[in-house]
Amino acid sequence: MMSERSVESKSWTTKLTPKMEKRLKEQFDKSRVFRVIASHENVYDVRNDKYSYSVDFSTRTCSCVKWQINCFPCAHALAAIQGARLDVYDFINPYFTAEYYRMCYSFSITPLSNVDAFCSFTEDFILPPVTKRPAGRPKSKRIASAGEKKLI
Numbered sequence: 001m002m003s004e005r006s007v008e009s010k011s012w013t014t015k016l017t018p019k020m021e022k023r024l025k026e027q028f029d030k031s032r033v034f035r036v037i038a039s040h041e042n043v044y045d046v047r048n049d050k051y052s053y054s055v056d057f058s059t060r061t062c063s064c065v066k067w068q069i070n071c072f073p074c075a076h077a078l079a080a081i082q083g084a085r086l087d088v089y090d091f092i093n094p095y096f097t098a099e100y101y102r103m104c105y106s107f108s109i110t111p112l113s114n115v116d117a118f119c120s121f122t123e124d125f126i127l128p129p130v131t132k133r134p135a136g137r138p139k140s141k142r143i144a145s146a147g148e149k150k151l152i
Contacts, residue, residue, distance in 0.1 A: 006105040012098045015089055020096040023072065024088070030075035036083030044080035055080040060091065072096065
């Protein structure tokens with residue numbers, strides 16, 4: 001499985017993994033309906049007919065909170081990025097790139113030569129301590145009410 005994923009990832013030509021490229025395309029399609037208005041240097045107001053969203057590039061946040069949760073730009077953020085004529089890939093977490101994916105699967109995992117030697121069940125097991133439950137009803141501490149006097 002590890003080698004299959006490593007070999008498969010070498011054929012990718014996109015900057016992101018195929019799954020993330022698909023997600024990016026879907027978000028781009030959703031972002032076409034928004035109007036972008038620059039509010040400040042890195043803050044943009046993204047609007048449609050019903051709602052308005054605030055996108056901040058410096059903190060990588062959107063008022064819909066999807067960008068913070070998914071670590072991937074939402075449709076509002078993509079609309080603002082396009083409106084500002086910036087590179088979308090600069091705002092995507094590097095963990096979604098094909099390069100990081102290849103690095104994850106670049107290391108080999110050596111299989112165990114003799115599994116039976118490591119799984120011997122003849123050894124003694126450590127058991128939890130034996131506890132004996134005391135007889136009778138368990139005592140409980142009652143919380144006194146505010147007006148109740150303490151009896152000695």
